[in-house]
Amino acid sequence: MIELYGHPTQNVLKAKILIAELDLEHRLIDDRFLEDGSVEQERFRSASPTGQVPGLFDPDTGAALFESSAIMIYLAEKCGRFLPGPDRPADRAETLKWLLFEAASLTPAMLxxxxxxxxxxxxxxxxxxxxxxxxxxxxxxxEGALAQGRDYLAGEYSIADMILYPWMTIMEDFADIPLSDYPLLEAWTVRVGAREAIKKAEAS
Ligand SMILES: N[C@@H](CCC(=O)N[C@@H](CS)C(=O)NCC(=O)O)C(=O)O
Incomplete structure (x- = not known):
């Protein structure tokens, strides 16, 4: 049964709404009262490395996720509802656009x-x-994701690497945070930056 970790907040509410729409059997586990050394504490830590809520663990698939948008996409795709599939790319992109708008524009402004x-x-x-x-x-x-023995963030090279790479190249100048404090991320930046397409994009 799906485990949703969190306590009453707007971000947790998003996942609760989808779970209710999908009528999914689930356990709601309050992250504030996890027992030290419990299986649930371990699962919450693996799902949410920042300790932020919501976190989700799905024993059916082993999916351990944080970020409410990723949780919504996962559940929608698992159940085949509320997110058009790749056979309808324009409709799918339209839906994802609003998810990203919420995460990248509206929520940061409100926070x-x-x-x-x-x-x-x-x-x-x-x-x-x-x-x-x-x-x-x-x-x-x-850094923690790359410490799992991966060359790329989601395992294989994907749009996840492409979307994060541009920020890493300016981290020191822009944020005064040396990337060398994060050696795996620094190596990843070099690895991604060595790709022909990346060089081509940077030169264009
Ligand atoms: N981008 C994340 C934000 C999650 C978030 O900020 N959750 C808040 C509660 S609504 C939290 O855990 N705050 C504690 C913290 O940031 O340490 C998401 O969409 O899930």
């Missing part, structure tokens, strides 16, 4: 309101520190 106006006493210092801490946390997650 800025929360963190920079509602939470901070000294917004400027707070926002800079928070941005760097979050960037480092993301880089650690990528």
């Amino acid at each position: 800025d309101i929360y963190h920079y106006t509602l939470q901070a006493d000294a917004p400027q210092i707070y926002s800079e520190e928070r941005a760097r801490t979050r960037t480092r946390r993301a880089l650690s997650v990528l």
